[in-house]
Amino acid sequence: xxxxxxxxxxxxxxxxxxxxxxxxxxxxxxxxLLGSTSxxxxxxxxxxxxxxxxxxxxxxxxxxxxxxxxxxxxxTSSHYELTESGQALGPVVMSLAGWGQQWLEVEPSLKxxxxxxxxxxIRRNTKPFDELPDPFIVHFCLTxxxxxxxxxxxxxxxxxxxxxxxxxxxxxxxxxxxxxRKLTKVWMGWEDFSTAVADGSLTLDGxxxxxxxxxxxxxxSSVAHIKKNPPERRVNY
Amino acid sequence: xxxxxxxxxxxxxxxxxxxxxxxxxxxxxxxxLLGSTSxxxxxxxxxxxxxxxxxxxxxxxxxxxxxxxxxxxxxTSSHYELTESGQALGPVVMSLAGWGQQWLEVEPSLKxxxxxxxxxxIRRNTKPFDELPDPFIVHFCLTxxxxxxxxxxxxxxxxxxxxxxxxxxxxxxxxxxxxxRKLTKVWMGWEDFSTAVADGSLTLDGxxxxxxxxxxxxxxSSVAHIKKNPPERRVNY
DNA sequence: CAGTATCCGATGCGATACTG
DNA sequence: CAGTATCGCATCGGATACTG
Numbered sequence: 001x002x003x004x005x006x007x008x009x010x011x012x013x014x015x016x017x018x019x020x021x022x023x024x025x026x027x028x029x030x031x032x033l034l035g036s037t038s039x040x041x042x043x044x045x046x047x048x049x050x051x052x053x054x055x056x057x058x059x060x061x062x063x064x065x066x067x068x069x070x071x072x073x074x075x076t077s078s079h080y081e082l083t084e085s086g087q088a089l090g091p092v093v094m095s096l097a098g099w100g101q102q103w104l105e106v107e108p109s110l111k112x113x114x115x116x117x118x119x120x121x122i123r124r125n126t127k128p129f130d131e132l133p134d135p136f137i138v139h140f141c142l143t144x145x146x147x148x149x150x151x152x153x154x155x156x157x158x159x160x161x162x163x164x165x166x167x168x169x170x171x172x173x174x175x176x177x178x179x180x181r182k183l184t185k186v187w188m189g190w191e192d193f194s195t196a197v198a199d200g201s202l203t204l205d206g207x208x209x210x211x212x213x214x215x216x217x218x219x220x221s222s223v224a225h226i227k228k229n230p231p232e233r234r235v236n237y
Numbered sequence: 238x239x240x241x242x243x244x245x246x247x248x249x250x251x252x253x254x255x256x257x258x259x260x261x262x263x264x265x266x267x268x269x270l271l272g273s274t275s276x277x278x279x280x281x282x283x284x285x286x287x288x289x290x291x292x293x294x295x296x297x298x299x300x301x302x303x304x305x306x307x308x309x310x311x312x313t314s315s316h317y318e319l320t321e322s323g324q325a326l327g328p329v330v331m332s333l334a335g336w337g338q339q340w341l342e343v344e345p346s347l348k349x350x351x352x353x354x355x356x357x358x359i360r361r362n363t364k365p366f367d368e369l370p371d372p373f374i375v376h377f378c379l380t381x382x383x384x385x386x387x388x389x390x391x392x393x394x395x396x397x398x399x400x401x402x403x404x405x406x407x408x409x410x411x412x413x414x415x416x417x418r419k420l421t422k423v424w425m426g427w428e429d430f431s432t433a434v435a436d437g438s439l440t441l442d443g444x445x446x447x448x449x450x451x452x453x454x455x456x457x458s459s460v461a462h463i464k465k466n467p468p469e470r471r472v473n474y
Numbered sequence: 475c476a477g478t479a480t481c482c483g484a485t486g487c488g489a490t491a492c493t494g
Numbered sequence: 495c496a497g498t499a500t501c502g503c504a505t506c507g508g509a510t511a512c513t514g
Contacts, residue, residue: 008285009354010346010421012337012460013267013330019474020333021258023507030250039476048245050508055477065472076514077475085340085472093250095332096257100249103322109247117246184247223249235302235322237256260487276496287488292497313494314495 019064024049026093028057032067033090034124034222037079045121047114061086094223101223105234106190110181115145116165118184119152123163125219128156132210132217139172144179156217174206174214189224256301261286263330265294269304270327271361271459274316282358284351298323331460338460342471343427347418352382353402355421356389360400362456365393369447369454376409381416393454411443411451426461 007014020026024046031045043054058080061067066086070079082089119140128134136156142149153164153172164170178186182201185191193215196202204211228234244251257263261283268282280291295317298304303323307316319326356377365371373393379386390401390409401407415423419438422428430452433439441448465471 006285007261007264007283008350009264009283010350010425011264011267011334011354011358012341012346013334014264015341015346015474016333016337017263021260021263023258024244026254026258027244027246027248027251030248043476046244046246048243048508051477052479052509053507056507064474078477084470088336088340092332092336095329096253097248097250099325099329100253103325104249104252109249109252113245113247117248121248188247188249233321237252237301280496285488288497289489289499290487293487315497 019060020089020092022057024053025057025061026096028054028061029086029089030093030097032080032082032086033093036124037081038077039080042080045117047116097223098226101188101226102229103233103235104228105231105236106185106228108237110184115142115149115180118180118187119163119165121221122187122219123154123161125222126154126156126161126217128159128161129217131213132156133173134158135171136210136217137170137172137174138217139170139175140183141175141177142180142183143177144181172206174204174210176214176218177203177205187218187224188221189226190228193218256297257326257329259294261290262294262298263333265291265298266323266326267330267334269317269319269323270330273361274318275314276317279317282354284353334460335463338425338463339466340470340472341465342468342473343422343465345474347421352379352386352417355417355424356400356402358458359424359456360391360398362459363391363393363398363454365396365398366453368450369393370410371395372408373447373454374407374409374411375454376407376412377420378412378414379417379420380414381418409443411441411447413451413455414440414442424455424461425458426463427465430455 007018009015020029027046027049028042031042034045036042036045039054039058042058043049043051046054058067058069062069066083066089068081068083070081072078128136134157138154140152140154142152151165151167153168153170155162155164155170178196178201182191182196186193186196186202193202197204204214210217244255246252257266264283264286265279268279273279273282276291276295279295280286280288283291295304295306299306303320303326305318305320307318309315365373371394375391377389377391379389388402388404390405390407392399392401392407415433415438419428419433423430423433423439430439434441441451447454
């Protein structure tokens with residue numbers, strides 16, 4: 001019942017690749033696995049993907065049966081969630097991401113990427129916790145991007161975290177000044193947080209009780225625990 | 238130094254996907270991981286891929302550094318082998334193949350595939366062993382394919398196994414009559430070998446001492462040990 | 475917010491033919 | 495055996511504009 005089989009192989013790898021190795025599909029899956037459920041949230045994780053294509057990919061995944069779509073009765077919002085088989089792709093995605101984390105040289109990764117993806121990714125992995133006030137607001141000042149992309153605010157409030165890109169006259173608790181390059185490295189676990197603070201490439205400004213636990217509220221990428229190989233053993237894409 | 242980054246994400250999954258999720262790449266990698274080292278052997282595992290493209294993919298993999306190419310001094314043959322980072326992709330490929338083996342409905346897999354891939358795959362996983370004479374020759378008669386594709390000979394000899402597609406007047410030890418569909422199912426572990434023999438859909442003709450250990454010399458796919466879900470929990474691509 | 479319709483340009487890839 | 499060169503089509507997917 002599926003679309004045309006183009007590889008012409010019964011092999012499960014070939015069959016899986018038929019639909020998983022289309023452009024953007026794995027990244028959409030990543031968003032779903034990490035918990036995004038709405039069209040726009042998913043889309044925000046893949047900003048360079050056209051909405052047209054996102055729409056068609058989601059439809060395809062639903063058709064295949066690894067994704068399910070629920071429409072609210074008001075028809076105003078919809079809700080995607082992975083089915084059992086979709087959830088089962090978690091280890092597959094992690095395995096590929098883990099390989100990249102371990103083997104890929106970092107420089108190519110740091111070239112030409114959207115700041116928005118990073119900030120959105122950070123937001124996703126954060127949660128308010130007891131030591132923080134409510135609200136708790138962090139102002140990110142990114143030093144190596146055009147002025148209009150340089151400011152972000154992370155708002156920890158009422159059990160969840162929002163990301164803002166425009167100044168709403170926040171009462172800022174901590175100001176964090178850092179380059180996107182450095183922030184990425186630290187967040188991905190490619191460099192030590194404490195080292196970055198020590199050498200001044202990452203600056204924290206605010207009450208000590210909050211800045212001292214910065215690594216805790218900033219968090220890390222979900223693959224940060226996987227150690228990258230030393231440079232001479234990395235792959236240079 | 239790499240090619241253009243099209244996803245625009247530092248994420249290791251995105252970076253890995255940039256080159257691993259191109260058409261055919263994962264299947265080429267599978268061939269390499271399973272031990273093929275020459276251009277033609279690799280190509281035989283992906284018959285629908287054009288040689289032009291295979292050549293360019295191999296070159297790309299070499300450039301990236303997950304594959305190494307050795308030329309013999311005679312320049313007459315060359316030799317590909319995975320580097321350390323390429324070997325490390327083994328679990329990634331297995332993970333994806335494993336997902337497919339567990340979750341994919343079988344019918345789509347059985348439509349429109351090249352018999353050659355199956356036979357080549359079987360050959361790869363076989364080895365002579367003590368209970369077999371040298372040479373030991375099996376004649377495969379495939380019942381559900383055009384006449385000119387229906388006959389194969391597996392020749393166990395001097396420590397390795399050859400696959401032939403033209404009759405060289407072999408002294409056949411065992412003749413195996415079966416449909417490609419059934420052979421695939423049995424070989425992939427989707428159905429029991431013994432059941433197929435019992436219900437007559439797979440016929441063995443030859444000395445009992447060889448036919449009785451048929452499952453041993455025929456072997457199984459490397460993912461056959463992973464159990465497929467019951468039909469109602471499968472994905473229908 | 476959650477998409478769809480249409481257009482059209484790039485490029486990916488297969489087919490074919492050729493080389494050392 | 496191990497490729498490369500060239501051609502040309504098809505499809506993929508981005509951009510833009512529009513809808514409920």
